Amino acid sequence: MKLPDLSTTITDGNLIPGNIMARCFIDGNEAISRAAVDAGCRFFAGYPITPATTIFHQMVKMLPPVGGICLQGEDEIASIGFCIGASMAGMKAMTATSGPGISLYSEQISFAIGGEIPLVIVDVQRLGPSTGSATKGADGDIQFLRWGNSGGLPVIVLAPVDAVDCYQLTGHAFNLAERFRCPVFIASNKEIGMTRESVELAKLQLPPIIDRTTCPVDQPFLPFQAPAGSDVPYFLPIGGQRLVRQTSSTHGADGYITGDTEQIGATIRRLAQKIDKYIDEFSFYEMDGEPHCATLVITYGVTARAARQAVAALRLSGHDISLLIVKTLFPVPVKILQETIRAADRIVLIEMNLGLYKTEIERLCSGREVIHHTRMDGELISPEEISAVLRP
Amino acid sequence: MTSLLNAQRPPVFCPGCSHERTVHALDQALGRLDRAGNQVAVVSDIGCSGLFDTFFDTHALHGLHGRALTYATGLKMACPELTVIVVMGDGGLGIGGAHVLSACRRNLDITLLVLNNFNYGMTGGQCSATTPAGATTSSGFLNRLEAPLDICTVAGAAGAPWVDRLVATDRQLSERLAGAIAFNGFALLDIRGVCPGRFSAHNRTSLRQIEADMHELPPADTIVAANQRPEYSAHYRQLAAAAPACLPPARIEMRRQHALPRRCRILLLGAAGQRINTAGEVLCLAAMSSGLHASQKNDYPITVMRGHSVSEVIVDCEPIGYTGIDKPDVVIALAAEGVARRRQIIGALSADDLVIRSEGLELPPSQARIIDVPAATLGIGPRDQALAALAILCSQGPAITREALQDGCKLRFGGSILDKALDVIDRCRS
Ligand code: SF4
Numbered sequence: 001m002k003l004p005d006l007s008t009t010i011t012d013g014n015l016i017p018g019n020i021m022a023r024c025f026i027d028g029n030e031a032i033s034r035a036a037v038d039a040g041c042r043f044f045a046g047y048p049i050t051p052a053t054t055i056f057h058q059m060v061k062m063l064p065p066v067g068g069i070c071l072q073g074e075d076e077i078a079s080i081g082f083c084i085g086a087s088m089a090g091m092k093a094m095t096a097t098s099g100p101g102i103s104l105y106s107e108q109i110s111f112a113i114g115g116e117i118p119l120v121i122v123d124v125q126r127l128g129p130s131t132g133s134a135t136k137g138a139d140g141d142i143q144f145l146r147w148g149n150s151g152g153l154p155v156i157v158l159a160p161v162d163a164v165d166c167y168q169l170t171g172h173a174f175n176l177a178e179r180f181r182c183p184v185f186i187a188s189n190k191e192i193g194m195t196r197e198s199v200e201l202a203k204l205q206l207p208p209i210i211d212r213t214t215c216p217v218d219q220p221f222l223p224f225q226a227p228a229g230s231d232v233p234y235f236l237p238i239g240g241q242r243l244v245r246q247t248s249s250t251h252g253a254d255g256y257i258t259g260d261t262e263q264i265g266a267t268i269r270r271l272a273q274k275i276d277k278y279i280d281e282f283s284f285y286e287m288d289g290e291p292h293c294a295t296l297v298i299t300y301g302v303t304a305r306a307a308r309q310a311v312a313a314l315r316l317s318g319h320d321i322s323l324l325i326v327k328t329l330f331p332v333p334v335k336i337l338q339e340t341i342r343a344a345d346r347i348v349l350i351e352m353n354l355g356l357y358k359t360e361i362e363r364l365c366s367g368r369e370v371i372h373h374t375r376m377d378g379e380l381i382s383p384e385e386i387s388a389v390l391r392p
Numbered sequence: 393m394t395s396l397l398n399a400q401r402p403p404v405f406c407p408g409c410s411h412e413r414t415v416h417a418l419d420q421a422l423g424r425l426d427r428a429g430n431q432v433a434v435v436s437d438i439g440c441s442g443l444f445d446t447f448f449d450t451h452a453l454h455g456l457h458g459r460a461l462t463y464a465t466g467l468k469m470a471c472p473e474l475t476v477i478v479v480m481g482d483g484g485l486g487i488g489g490a491h492v493l494s495a496c497r498r499n500l501d502i503t504l505l506v507l508n509n510f511n512y513g514m515t516g517g518q519c520s521a522t523t524p525a526g527a528t529t530s531s532g533f534l535n536r537l538e539a540p541l542d543i544c545t546v547a548g549a550a551g552a553p554w555v556d557r558l559v560a561t562d563r564q565l566s567e568r569l570a571g572a573i574a575f576n577g578f579a580l581l582d583i584r585g586v587c588p589g590r591f592s593a594h595n596r597t598s599l600r601q602i603e604a605d606m607h608e609l610p611p612a613d614t615i616v617a618a619n620q621r622p623e624y625s626a627h628y629r630q631l632a633a634a635a636p637a638c639l640p641p642a643r644i645e646m647r648r649q650h651a652l653p654r655r656c657r658i659l660l661l662g663a664a665g666q667r668i669n670t671a672g673e674v675l676c677l678a679a680m681s682s683g684l685h686a687s688q689k690n691d692y693p694i695t696v697m698r699g700h701s702v703s704e705v706i707v708d709c710e711p712i713g714y715t716g717i718d719k720p721d722v723v724i725a726l727a728a729e730g731v732a733r734r735r736q737i738i739g740a741l742s743a744d745d746l747v748i749r750s751e752g753l754e755l756p757p758s759q760a761r762i763i764d765v766p767a768a769t770l771g772i773g774p775r776d777q778a779l780a781a782l783a784i785l786c787s788q789g790p791a792i793t794r795e796a797l798q799d800g801c802k803l804r805f806g807g808s809i810l811d812k813a814l815d816v817i818d819r820c821r822s
Contacts, residue, residue: 045466108459380714
């Protein structure tokens with residue numbers, strides 16, 4: 001930007017009366033924490049890890065004064081284990097970590113899936129593999145979140161773009177965890193979690209809060225029996241009036257170990273179906289432009305910010321171009337993807353990893369080419385980089 | 393005395409297994425304490441001891457190997473009235489060692505039963521953390537290489553306020569269990585027994601021998617005087633009740649008009665201790681109080697008190713998308729450490745761009761216009777140079793006005809620090 005010379009500078013600051021647009025200066029991690037507490041989360045446990053640590057810092061400031069519990073586990077396994085215990089006692093619980101911590105969570109994540117334990121898990125992704133770079137961003141964990149459980153059952157993964165999304169998607173994450181009794185991931189990124197930005201927080205609204213459905217007093221309770229017309233069992237808390245059984249072993253509706261293959265198969269199918277069947281009800285996305293377009297850009301996460309800029313600039317110079325920002329990564333929102341892909345002439349996918357979402361898009365393209373741009377070196381993908389890919 | 397045993401599911405252990413004794417003793421202990429089933433949660437681990445929860449008509453949580461204490465911790469914190477009993481074997485003790493130590497240190501009111509039979513029964517008699525070096529196991533000679541763990545000594549050293557050790561056939565078992573459960577704090581019982589299924593066939597371990605060996609160990613007599621202290625959950629609630637309310641994030645009111653025609657990207661390059669991040673934040677707050685959007689990305693090494701400190705600030709009248717800075721409009725260069733991180737970017741600056749730098753700092757050659765911070769002349773110390781550079785920026789274009797910068801300082805600082813900051817801005821007026 002060329003700096004105009006001194007003569008154009010306002011020298012007298014005119015005070016603006018009133019409060020036209022009071023913004024807050026917060027990062028994605030703070031937005032997630034604030035939303036969690038606003039959504040009714042009263043239990044948090046975590047182990048320090050950059051770039052997720054500030055969620056713990058925020059929660060330890062926010063929860064105790066409102067009667068909530070915030071614990072620092074001896075490791076990641078303990079932290080998510082605390083959350084599982086608290087969730088089974090009926091509390092809304094959240095934990096936060098980064099890639100190395102997700103590795104340690106893995107076995108407990110499988111438990112939360114099989115035991116149908118509501119839980120919100122934040123992954124503020126950093127550059128991997130392994131210890132990688134603590135203060136560099138990447139979106140390298142998304143398939144790890146999807147498949148990092150033994151058994152390969154479906155999970156829900158939401159991907160925010162900025163602090164505003166962090167706030168709103170966290171609200172949705174709690175609702176989905178409660179509604180479907182399952183772990184829900186927020187796939188954030190160092191570049192969102194630790195970047196502060198001006199946000200009109202007061203304007204943001206969470207979706208109406210959903211709580212897990214409890215068993216009516218006059219009905220018999222089996223901990224893993226889905227009531228007629230539903231795929232999700234009633235919840236009752238451990239520690240309540242009626243006895244509750246929870247187990248990580250293959251179980252029947254009564255919560256005891258079973259070897260009955262018919263019952264096992266039915267339960268496994270129900271665990272998959274309760275998530276997959278309802279994807280159209282929580283397919284979060286942002287469509288910028290018309291589906292019928294010469295070029296459709298698909299992206300997610302922090303890269304969407306650069307893509308918005310690149311697309312806006314190209315549109316100004318006359319390109320027929322649209323942008324689809326996917327915010328529910330898993331289950332793959334097939335319907336919305338198919339509709340938009342079908343209407344576009346050319347498909348471009350931009351990702352801040354080695355191309356982890358490519359097969360998900362390709363399988364919906366019926367053999368059509370997907371132009372693909374990826375970057376995984378700790379740097380953000382810039383609008384210029386995207387423009388260079390998009391220019392025909 | 394009512395029993396909490398599950399009439400439908402009697403114990404299914406191998407004949408002679410010590411676990412069965414413990415099931416009945418635990419039931420009697422809960423009876424002695426008059427606990428109803430819904431006042432108790434049995435949290436079980438993996439292995440033969442992991443079947444424990446199914447034998448009781450209580451709340452039950454059967455989880456992953458070694459992690460039983462983690463669920464119990466969450467449960468107990470969420471539900472302080474609940475009697476929480478954790479049952480694990482010597483296998484769970486080994487794999488979950490960090491959780492056992494932490495539970496000792498934490499002193500949450502949980503009772504941990506370690507059903508110690510010196511081997512992994514369920515998986516086929518491998519050596520565990522407690523297997524004697526002379527035992528025969530299915531792990532070949534490996535147990536001869538390691539020293540067995542005496543968990544009571546370890547737990548006492550780790551801060552457990554109650555440790556007890558006894559054989560499963562001890563007549564006092566249910567009484568001692570009741571004592572541990574009634575104790576308001578973390579209690580650990582090392583309950584030693586036989587595993588006829590896997591261990592006894594290859595080892596001449598009688599209960600009598602186990603008992604004799606046990607007496608060779610340092611005493612573990614319930615209350616550990618040195619470790620008596622407040623129970624974790626009650627203590628947490630006491631401290632939490634005194635915690636100050638967490639305020640919502642500050643709302644930055646728009647106080648002034650800005651005259652910024654388009655996005656301005658400011659790169660602050662310095663070293664630890666130069667308050668680079670703080671200056672970046674003040675700049676953002678200043679911009680926001682003029683109705684602008686702002687974003688800030690910081691980069692510093694894990695050694696926060698040494699090395700580079702880089703802050704990337706964008707201010708714009710439009711919402712900010714991409715937060716990276718590939719081509720800055722302004723570079724504030726205050727230390728070689730920061731400059732070294734962005735040499736290429738500085739080298740590519742054009743004649744329209746501005747660099748405000750520390751006097752004498754070497755920069756890669758570029759087209760940019762350079763202004764020095766006359767720190768010595770103005771009497772500005774090294775920690776205030778970043779703010780001084782911002783004050784100089786005020787006179788150089790529309791990115792920020794002096795009044796807005798003062799607003800930013802007022803939002804960020806208070807008291808004497810604010811006075812000093814305002815003084816620095818004032819000195820740079822000339
Ligand atoms: S294998 Fe050992 S511990 Fe397991 S039930 Fe048999 S005797 Fe008991």
